[in-house]
Amino acid sequence: MRLSRYFLPVLKETPAEAQIVSHRLMLRAGMIRQQAAGIYSWLPLGYKVLKRIEQIVHEEQQKAGHLPLLMPTLQSAELWQKSGRYDAYGPEMLRFTDRHDREMLYGPTNEEMITDIVAAYVSSYKALPLTLYHIQWKFRDEVRPRFGVMRGREFLMKDGYNFDLTKEDALHAYNRHLVTYLRTYERMGLQAIPMRADSGPIGGDYTHEFLVLAETGESEVFYDSEITELTFGDRAIDYDDKAECQAVLEEFTSRYARTDETHDEAAFGEIPEERRRSARGIEVGQIFYFGTEYSEKLGAMVTDAEGQKVPLHMGSHGIGVSRLLGAIIEASHDDKGIIWPEGVTPFHAGIVNLRQGDAATDAACEQLYAGLQAKGLEPLYDDRDERAGGKFATMDLIGLPWRVTVGPRGLEKGVVELTSRKTGESEEMGLEAAIDRLAQIYEGIA
Amino acid sequence: MRLSRYFLPVLKETPAEAQIVSHRLMLRAGMIRQQAAGIYSWLPLGYKVLKRIEQIVHEEQQKAGHLPLLMPTLQSAELWQKSGRYDAYGPEMLRFTDRHDREMLYGPTNEEMITDIVAAYVSSYKALPLTLYHIQWKFRDEVRPRFGVMRGREFLMKDGYNFDLTKEDALHAYNRHLVTYLRTYERMGLQAIPMRADSGPIGGDYTHEFLVLAETGESEVFYDSEITELTFGDRAIDYDDKAECQAVLEEFTSRYARTDETHDEAAFGEIPEERRRSARGIEVGQIFYFGTEYSEKLGAMVTDAEGQKVPLHMGSHGIGVSRLLGAIIEASHDDKGIIWPEGVTPFHAGIVNLRQGDAATDAACEQLYAGLQAKGLEPLYDDRDERAGGKFATMDLIGLPWRVTVGPRGLEKGVVELTSRKTGESEEMGLEAAIDRLAQIYEGIA
Structure with missing residues (x-):
């Protein structure tokens, strides 16, 4: 591209409204423009990085056999009434009625819809394992959107959902996602540490968040410094091999690493003092096994090998695609501007x-x-x-x-x-x- | 891809709700699933075709020097109040208020927002010519959505906008878009005929719609049969060459070809009888020069070489990306199913x-x-x-x-x-x- 023919509206002044460095640099570098609180246009340079990040996410998901589809941004309220989350979700969910007075919403996530899709078409265990994902715009009506694309209202997310016959298979899917996420973040030049997370209102026992260490992170994190020496690198992996994926999980999650939500002072105290670290982190992804709750509520059942109807074991796994631009810049800049890792440079x-x-x-x-x-x-x-x-x-x-x-x-x-x-x-x-x-x-x- | 590991929920029964063949075949081939009236999920096979179509659109736009960006799906009402379209748009515009009671809408098109962006950053004629486009989901609350993705409510569209110093430059941008559109549709295996269109409420003198001939088309069309013998082929073109682009416009628009909205029985009668055709067509795109109306209302002015402030000459140019899947199938199928052209096959x-x-x-x-x-x-x-x-x-x-x-x-x-x-x-x-x-x-x- 010749700059004389490009549209790169760099700003000389530092925009007053931007509180953190990634937001300032994205505005100054002509990457984004705010259109409303927490809603941005991605100008050509920002769009290019967004597409590169999307591409890496797609490639790593598909290497693991996960299948891309695309669900719409708008959903009918009905599915959410079935799952019980329509009332539970609160004012972060953007609700409205269409011209025929039907209750609709702008999807903040897609557990209900994807479970409904699988329930409609999958009836035998032979169709499993199955992991479907999409990269789509979501909306959460944050009361105080800030930090640019780091906490926007309209944001791009990869959300993937696994459907398995047994808990064991679903935990393999969980491990598989952990591996894909390690690879994804490393390709973007990021070290994202899996930390034990709080399962929150969605329920379930197995969940890790991936955090990038950065001074401006919204979470306080506590970890064993040994964990920062781990890299996945370009090792080969057979995603069908349960033991191999389980070994990666153990390697990357056996050391202490937690956010303040799950922090355990006693367990932290058992780490040798010189390896104890506390810092701040930016959440860039989360993996989650939550069992059969949605399958049961939305009727995602299959016939197993013995002819019994059983509900599917599910998990959901997210990557904050648009937020990653902010996280990468927070982790990689100097006083002159952004320093893109080679993997995501525009x-x-x-x-x-x-x-x-x-x-x-x-x-x-x-x-x-x-x-x-x-x-x-x-x-x-x-x-x-x-x-x-x-x-x-x-x-x-x-x-x-x-x-x-x-x-x-x-x-x-x-x-x-x-x-x-x-x-x-x-x-x-x-x-x-x-x-x-x-x-x-x-x-x-x- | 191995089918045993794919998600291809083909249906044996013909779905009763589908009135036209493309809708039936997309449902039967497991390409889409309806989530609400006029709102679809794109299952893996459908998503793959959608991405191929998107890719072709991107490539042909960028060959002409048009720059991709991405505007959000949601917009604040304010810009539309400035242009006067907020009240004019009617019930097809999906409006709502956010948690702070600000008036918002789901963008049905982006003239206002793109003009606002250019107004914010472009102040000199030296930054011109400039054509920006995006491929983004839009929403129009059709009173009676039907025909599957052909007339959906949430639909994917490429909309591009040119900004030029003079009418002459803007008409060159118009011609350039015509050329890119001819190439785009041909790569998809479609013959899309540019027909003189009605400029409608948006105003303006220069506009052509691109129509694919198909029995199920929503428009009645009238044309000189000679026009169906024209192809752009793989000829080289210099998009900076005004005369070359103008010659393509003349070649492809000098013969009679109109929809019922602009049909002129007298002019049609002048074509030799054996070449007069009437048929039905599906609109898959439109190009439009409309002058300085939006620039003036939204303040998109530049200083020209003489130091005068002048409003920019604009046009907007759309391709119905999601609708194209339906159009291609309408034009290419038999009683056994779909026949994908090589350019877009999944x-x-x-x-x-x-x-x-x-x-x-x-x-x-x-x-x-x-x-x-x-x-x-x-x-x-x-x-x-x-x-x-x-x-x-x-x-x-x-x-x-x-x-x-x-x-x-x-x-x-x-x-x-x-x-x-x-x-x-x-x-x-x-x-x-x-x-x-x-x-x-x-x-x-x-």
């Missing part, structure tokens, strides 16, 4: 032309631009007639992980400059070498 | 194993399955223990354009059978030859 590299209009410099930039595209990369070429300082400031603000600077002086020596946004370090190299280096950096990522 | 080919459990047949199917995937294709492998008749009926119903049948008798001769869904013709060939043939068919499509 463009793979920025090209800064130091002397727009100079024939040789323009030609080198064009060669770089085409060369990166030929490698399957997407560069953002700042081809505006602006001073170098302004171009650098924009690139730093929007946080592309790599910048290639092209100027007449370097070209005389036959070099361009490749700069890491994270370290600030620059290296001179030939133009083709820069293309090759970037292709190598993004191998297996882009 | 899976590139079906594999039917005639003797599941037979070691040699299973091995051949696995080889085919892996071989097609290695070519970047996505096969649907019917690996269930079912009779051949049932497997063929499912494949015909869901409409994959190509089927490979693998059985012990063929394998003894060293062949599998490749069958076209469209013609019903089969050809025997070696397994590797079938893989190569399919790769060739989808070259440049998949």
